[in-house]
Amino acid sequence: MKIRKAILTGGGRATRLHPITTTINKHLLPLANKPMIFHAIEKAVEAGIEEIFINTNPGEKDLENYIGDGGHWGIKIKFFEQTGGPQGIAHVVNEAKQFIGDDPFMFYLSDNIILGSLKPMFEEFEKSNFDCMLALSEVPDPQRFGVPIFDENHKLIDVLEKPANPQNNFAVTGIYLYGPKLFFETFQKIEKSDRGEYEISSIHSHFLKNNKNVGYKEITGWWKDTGKIEDLLIANRLLLEEMSETNFSNHGTVESGAQIGGKVHVGLGSRIAKDVILIAPVIIGENCVLENCEIGPNTTIGFGCEIKNATIKDSIILDNTLIDVSLSIQDSLIGKNVKLIKKITNEGRTMLIGDKTIIEI
Numbered sequence: 199m200k201i202r203k204a205i206l207t208g209g210g211r212a213t214r215l216h217p218i219t220t221t222i223n224k225h226l227l228p229l230a231n232k233p234m235i236f237h238a239i240e241k242a243v244e245a246g247i248e249e250i251f252i253n254t255n256p257g258e259k260d261l262e263n264y265i266g267d268g269g270h271w272g273i274k275i276k277f278f279e280q281t282g283g284p285q286g287i288a289h290v291v292n293e294a295k296q297f298i299g300d301d302p303f304m305f306y307l308s309d310n311i312i313l314g315s316l317k318p319m320f321e322e323f324e325k326s327n328f329d330c331m332l333a334l335s336e337v338p339d340p341q342r343f344g345v346p347i348f349d350e351n352h353k354l355i356d357v358l359e360k361p362a363n364p365q366n367n368f369a370v371t372g373i374y375l376y377g378p379k380l381f382f383e384t385f386q387k388i389e390k391s392d393r394g395e396y397e398i399s400s401i402h403s404h405f406l407k408n409n410k411n412v413g414y415k416e417i418t419g420w421w422k423d424t425g426k427i428e429d430l431l432i433a434n435r436l437l438l439e440e441m442s443e444t445n446f447s448n449h450g451t452v453e454s455g456a457q458i459g460g461k462v463h464v465g466l467g468s469r470i471a472k473d474v475i476l477i478a479p480v481i482i483g484e485n486c487v488l489e490n491c492e493i494g495p496n497t498t499i500g501f502g503c504e505i506k507n508a509t510i511k512d513s514i515i516l517d518n519t520l521i522d523v524s525l526s527i528q529d530s531l532i533g534k535n536v537k538l539i540k541k542i543t544n545e546g547r548t549m550l551i552g553d554k555t556i557i558e559i
Contacts, residue, residue, distance in 0.1 A: 199327065199377065199378075201246065201302045201323070202247060203247065203249045203251070203298055203302075203303040204250050204251070204303060204304040204306055205297075205304070205305045206252045206253075206308045207287065207306070207307050209254055209255045209258075210255070210284065211284075215227075215426070215427060218516075218531060220552070222260075222533070222534070223261055224309060226260065226264060227516075228516065229311065229424075229430065229433050230434060230481060231481040231498045234309060235261070236265075238306050239271060239275075242306060245319075248274065249273065249274045249276075249297075250274070250275045251275075251276050251277075251278060251297045252277050252278075253277075253280045253290050255280065256279045256281070257279075262277045278293060285395055286396035287307065287395075287396075288385060288397060288398045291381060298382075301378060304316075304374065305373075305374045305398075306372065306374075307371075309425065310371055310373060310421065311433040312373070313420040313421075313440055314418065314420075319373070322413065323413065326411075326413055327377075328377065328413040329376070329405060330377065330380070330405055330411075330412045331413040331414065332346070332370050332371075332374060332412065333371045333414070333416075333417050333421075334346060334369065335369055335421040336369075337367060337369045340364040340366065341361060342360065343360065343369035344369065345368060346368050347365055348366070354414055355406055357370055357402040359398075370402070371421055381401060388404060422436075427531050428529070430531060431512060431513070431531065434498060434514055438481070443460075446460075446463040446478075448462075448463070448464045449464060449466040450469060450470060451469045452464065453470060453471050454472060456471065456476070459476075462481075462482075462494075463481045465482055465484035465485070468483070468484060468486040468487070469488070471487075471488060474488045474490070475491075477493070477494035477495045479496060480493055480494040480497050481498045481499065483498075483499055484501040485502050486499055486502065486504065487503075488506075491507060491509065492510070493510050495512070497510055497511055497514070497515070500516045501517050501518070502517050502518040504522065505521045505522075506521070507525075509525070510527045510530075511527075512529050512530075513528060513530040513532065514531050514532070515530075516536075517534045518535045519532055519534065519537070520538070521536075521538045523538050524540070525538065
């Protein structure tokens with residue numbers, strides 16, 4: 199019973215990441231200078247997935263235009279709109295019923311970043327003939343997630359969604375494997391939760407209470423749900439650290455005197471001036487200009503950026519941003535087309551700041 203199909207999430211509004219996600223789909227935010235959802239697609243392909251179905255917000259084409267039909271990965275990708283507004287992630291899966299048919303499948307929340315491979319989980323699912331398999335991870339804040347409930351023999355007996363007083367520190371991560379038909383049959387039997395959503399935990403709880411064969415596997419590597427800005431920055435750092443040195447190369451112009459060493463990538467058309475220090479790991483996108491600045495460690499700069507006179511570390515800078523000011527920046531996520539520039543007069547600063555922006559001075 200090999201799994202060849204997968205559903206990936208691409209919708210939602212990601213309000214906890216405002217204001218960045220008011221103008222860009224969260225799943226296109228770059229981690230290690232690669233859209234977040236690309237990491238999920240690559241994990242799925244490595245595990246043997248051949249067809250992927252991605253849900254989108256109604257009328258939104260950004261993901262489809264950016265990702266394409268899957269040919270880049272040698273697979274097929276289709277997109278479907280989530281109808282009826284946000285009704286929970288179990289509803290997202292049910293909306294893909296026409297694509298999945300009677301086949302086994304994986305459901306993957308694309309904002310979940312893992313460092314390890316999914317292959318061992320797929321192999322155990324196929325070998326053990328499970329109806330469902332859940333990926334678990336130990337977390338410091340389990341009340342934010344679905345929490346597995348075990349009996350005294352550590353057998354999984356239930357899953358509770360966002361319990362106020364969790365029984366343990368484990369979370370059900372956003373990676374789920376399902377056998378044929380059962381999910382869609384069970385969806386017809388659950389009701390919306392108190393917050394008005396069809397909870398994925400309700401599906402799993404129903405499985406367990408009706409003696410279905412539900413397995414689980416702990417993610418022993420690193421896993422992160424990138425629901426908050428600090429989570430994105432941690433994911434960016436760990437992905438950079440994990441990348442092999444073969445992924446770091448110089449395709450730009452580096453002037454004599456620039457201090458560069460280790461895992462540093464410079465994109466095509468970028469210019470690194472002689473008074474620049476790049477501290478690995480760092481990725482500089484295409485067509486950037488860097489002068490009199492120190493970048494890194496754990497920093498990615500999008501394409502078309504101009505950075506002068508600043509020190510930037512542990513940060514993500516999106517495309518076409520201009521930073522020309524003597525300023526130390528760290529642990530920051532800076533959006534597209536941003537300008538941070540020095541004002542010459544002493545009469546006070548001029549600012550144009552969008553909703554929900556955070557500035558620490």
